[in-house]
Amino acid sequence: MSGIYVHVPFCRKACTYCDFHFSTSLGTRERVLAGMQRELDLRIAELDGAPVGTLYFGGGTPSLLPAPAIAALIGQVRRLAPLAADAEITLEANPDDITPQTLEAWTAAGITRVSLGIQSFRDERLRWMGRAHDAGQALRSIGLVARAGLASWTIDLIYGLPGMTLAEWDEQLSTALDHGMPHLSAYCLTVEERTALHRQVAKGLVHPANDAEQADQFEHLTARMEAAGLVPYEISNFGREDHFSRHNTAYWQGVPYLGIGPAAHSFNGAKRRWNVANNIRYAEGLERGSTYWEEEQLTPVQRVNERLLTGLRTMWGVDLRTLGTDLLEQSADLIRISVERGDLLVRDDRLVLTRQGRNFADRIASDLFLTDDR
Ligand code: SF4
Known part of the structure; x- marks a missing residue:
């Protein structure tokens, strides 16, 4: 199985904390859509005929696209590749775009899963984040999505x-x-460079939660989700058994995927490629046949480190047999210390974070990273 990610680079407003690629002008929408169709035509062969198990419209705000444009892209994938009969087709949507009519049009187009960017149910928080919706819309949209007959749905919230x-x-x-x-x-609020939030924090106008507060909120999140029957299958993701995100799980497990659209990333098992994060340059590249991407061949060391970084964040951990003898030899002491400290455990030949270790997932993974000169 393989996956396709489509990056929709448009938003109604710029949220203060966001560093994703998007534009608040829809002026390039038709050219970008034409570029995406051309890119799909040109690159579908990179999947080597593997059935497409997941298709994910992320952004940006994919729910800003007219439903016929979404239907056209899904139809094109269906024509070009063997799309699995039970494919998971996700659309990220903001609450202000949810109506019975849009939901009906999306399901008719083939969307099976909606990911709702709620972030908070409090008006003052949503205003502070610069979101385009209010708390009333957040609540109404959940009710509508829950009753839309989708195979699954999910929401995003922010803590910290x-x-x-x-x-x-x-x-x-x-x-x-x-x-x-x-x-x-x-997701815990992070202060990314080149965002309005970063400037506010730099001026001392805003003080994000400290490490201890973030850790308390993360612990509480995990406990409440487990008590409610939602499995913490990845550091930031909780779901009932048959509602895990198949697209993201494949990504965390290193399955190849094709990324379409401005700023979209692709991975073919050995090479990473990323499209230019600029709508006009992306469209021009596809119109003129010029380069609109960069790529990097991953070294064996980079591949091991990526597997550690993404795998350790999941409840399945990392298969030690796939990491190679270099890591096992060079990091044996570090693994033993982390196990003794109660951060890691070895189960069925897999390296898995303990509940305590989940608080420091990225740091533990980077401690184990191989370096080229070791
Ligand atoms: S809607 Fe999403 S992608 Fe757009 S600015 Fe806000 S957080 Fe970023």
Whole structure:
């Protein structure tokens, strides 16, 4: 199986914390859509005929696209590649785009899963984040998505907000659970460079949650999700058994995927490629046949390190037999110390983070990284 990711680089407003590639102008939309269709035609052969198990419209805000444009892209994938009969086809959507009519049009187009960018159920938080929706729209959209007859749906929430208390976070999780969500992606607010939030923090106007507050909120999140029957299958992702994101799980397990659209990344098992993060240069590249991407051949060391970084974040961990003797020899002491400290365990030849270790997933993975000169 393989996957296709389509990056839709348009948003209604710029959220203060966001460093994804997007434009708030729709002026290039038709050219970008034409470019995506051309790119699909040109690159589908890179999947070597493997059935497409997942198709993911991310962004940006894919729900800003007219439903016929989404249907056209799905139809094109169907014509070009063997799309699995039970393919997971996800659309990221913002609450202000959810109506009974849009949901009906998306399901008719083939969307099987909607990922709803709720982020918070509180008006003052949504205003602070610069989101285009309010709390009323957040609640209404969940109700509509839950009743839309989709195979699955999920919501995004953000914790670690300035001044957020455990009580506020608990209230957010309760609201989501009360609506019967089968899947949650919960992200800790991070201050990325070149964002409005970064400038506010640099001026001392905003003080994000400290490490201890973030860790408390993460612990609480995991405990509440487990108590509600949602499995913490990845650091930021919780789902009922049959609602795990198949697209993201394949990505974490190193399955090849094709990335279409401005700023989209691709991986073919050995090489990473990323398209230019500029709508006009992307469209021009496809119109003129000039280069609109860069690529990098991964070294064996980089491949091992990527497997560690993504695999350790999941509940399946990393298969030690696939990491090679270099890592096992060179990191044996570090692995033993982490096991003794209670951060890691070895189970069925797999290296898995413990509950305690999940608090430091990225640091533990990078401690184990191979370096070229070791
Ligand atoms: S809607 Fe999503 S992609 Fe767009 S600016 Fe906000 S967080 Fe970023």
